[in-house]
Structures are given as structure tokens and as C-alpha cells.
Amino acid sequence: MVSELCDVCKKRPASIYQPHTGRKLCKECFIDDVKKRVVAEIKRWRMVEPGDEILLGLSGGKDSYVLLDILSEVYKPSRMFAVSIIEGIPGYNREEDVKRMKVFAKDRGVDVIVTSIREYVGHSLYEIVMRALRRKVRVSPCTYCGILRRRLLNFYARTYGANKVATAHNLDDEAQTAVVNILRGDYVGLLRLHPLAPPASKKLVKRIKPLRKVYEWETATYVYFKGYNFQETECMFINMMPTLRARVRDALYRLEWKKPGSLLRLLETLDVLLEDEAKNLATNALKECEVCGEPTSPKRSVCKLCELLERAGIVEAVYQVPNKYVPRLYRT
Numbered sequence: 001m002v003s004e005l006c007d008v009c010k011k012r013p014a015s016i017y018q019p020h021t022g023r024k025l026c027k028e029c030f031i032d033d034v035k036k037r038v039v040a041e042i043k044r045w046r047m048v049e050p051g052d053e054i055l056l057g058l059s060g061g062k063d064s065y066v067l068l069d070i071l072s073e074v075y076k077p078s079r080m081f082a083v084s085i086i087e088g089i090p091g092y093n094r095e096e097d098v099k100r101m102k103v104f105a106k107d108r109g110v111d112v113i114v115t116s117i118r119e120y121v122g123h124s125l126y127e128i129v130m131r132a133l134r135r136k137v138r139v140s141p142c143t144y145c146g147i148l149r150r151r152l153l154n155f156y157a158r159t160y161g162a163n164k165v166a167t168a169h170n171l172d173d174e175a176q177t178a179v180v181n182i183l184r185g186d187y188v189g190l191l192r193l194h195p196l197a198p199p200a201s202k203k204l205v206k207r208i209k210p211l212r213k214v215y216e217w218e219t220a221t222y223v224y225f226k227g228y229n230f231q232e233t234e235c236m237f238i239n240m241m242p243t244l245r246a247r248v249r250d251a252l253y254r255l256e257w258k259k260p261g262s263l264l265r266l267l268e269t270l271d272v273l274l275e276d277e278a279k280n281l282a283t284n285a286l287k288e289c290e291v292c293g294e295p296t297s298p299k300r301s302v303c304k305l306c307e308l309l310e311r312a313g314i315v316e317a318v319y320q321v322p323n324k325y326v327p328r329l330y331r332t
């Protein structure tokens, strides 16, 4: 039996079917396709500009391998450094993941700062969640985790002078966030998601998401084809107090399965629809938290993180990290 040929090169045997384009692709053409789409998205929104210093937020999961692989190949690794955050969740063997990521990044010329939630707050995520539970705080662990990771990346970017923070959010993540914002009626949140939206405060570093048009199955396939060997561990908190996002994730997954390309078209439509309004958003829309001094909504005097930690009984948060590392920026 002759295997079917790739629809692009028409030379090599096809290895994968790409539902949203209806094409069969060989390994090489698939990897090339993902890379080209990432670069096109970066250029379309001018995510990377000459002189940028970029902090990469790398979790050590598959998406972060794809982000690092493509960015370090296309742009100067000397203008980048990375931060990996250990959340501190038992059984979720992040230290191993992070160690592997660090070696992988070093091979590509990118230094990784490894830090933890404990270093910043004084408690691991597990401890924070347990304290919150004891006080019957009905907040999902994912909420604590998400806020803390965002805060830490921004803190490191500011501390070490990066003017962009790149994260490895994929198309599935981005479509979920958009729909969650719509379902919550958070129009400003939806606008802030647009790649041209400016940060809402001078203390917030501009975030870029180069993988936002690449499906999650594609990042998984990319690392598999590239032979990057790793296993994704599942977080123990994944099913505890499902957030609205978790429900949206299931619904969108089923929709995409029935109608391939749906998520891509959703995001594409929002990109076009919201562009003008998003780029004119205010850059001084926030005020400073009375406790930590970080940006917070004009409606609050204390930021969401300080409030959530206080509700968990943590009032002595550290909010700084040891000055143990200076990234090797400006290398030639």
C-alpha cells in the first residue's frame, strides 16, 4: 500500500491531518506551517520590534517549548530571558519540568530564572489554597494561581528591564478567555485581550502571545514531531471548584470537534471587530493598591491579589524576590 502524500510538498508521506484546513501534511511541512503562522501573527501585530527586550514566561509545558523554539530561532536569543515559576503543588512535579526546560533554553541561548510563588508571597500555592479552604473561601485554586503567575511575570519584567512579556498561550486558551469575558459581560477585559491593546498602567509590561493562532493539539503535535521528550503532569487542583473557564473549555472543545476552524474564526472576527477600540484604550486606567502598590482597578483600593491573600489569612505577604540573578542582556 502506498501511503498518501503531503498536500504541501507532494513528496513526503503525510503524517497528520489538519482539520481546520482540510490538508494532510508531512512532519516537516506541519512544523513549517506552525512556525510560519506564529511569525505571521507576530508581524501582523508588531509583537516584536527592534530593540525589544523580552521576558518569556515558560511553564515547562508543551506550549512553552514551542514558544521558545520558534522565538529563539527567528529572533535574537540575546534579547530574551525567561522566567519559570514553581507553583508549589504536591505531586505536580514542576521542579523536574523546569529543570528540563532550563537545559533546553540554555541550548538555544536563553537564560532561565527559576522562581516560586513561595519566594514572592512567603507561601506555596498549596499552602495558600489550604488556608483559603480552612476559612471557607470559595475561590478556585486556578484563580489564585493565575493572578500570582501574572503578577510574578510582570514583577520580573519590570525588575529586569524587559519591555515585553511573551507567554505561550495557544488558540484554545485565547478563545476561552474571550468567551469567558463575553459571558461575564466584561467588555473592557475583552478589549484588553486584543494584541494591539496597550497595558492598562505604566507599571504593567506589555504582554504578547505569539502562539495565539495555533491550536493546542498543534503545539502537542509540534513537540512530538520535534522529538522533545517530556510528560505533562496534571495539576491536582484541576477539578476542584471548576471555574467558568473550565466549562467554556469543554463546550468549545466539542464545538471545534464538530466544526473545525471555529475557534480560529472566532478569534479572527474579534481581532478585526475590536481593533480600533482596543488600540485606543487608556494606559492610565488603573490606580495603585494601598497595600502592595501594584496596579488595581479604579473601583478598588486594595488589589485582587492582596484581597484574596487576606481572605486566606495571609497578611504578611513578602512581595519581593531575592536579587539573585541578573539576566545576560545586551550580549553580542
Ligand SMILES: [Zn+2]
Pocket: 006, 007, 008, 009, 010, 011, 012, 025, 026, 027, 028, 029, 030
Ligand atoms: Zn510536506
Ligand SMILES: [Zn+2]
Pocket: 289, 290, 291, 292, 293, 294, 302, 303, 304, 305, 306, 307
Ligand atoms: Zn495589592
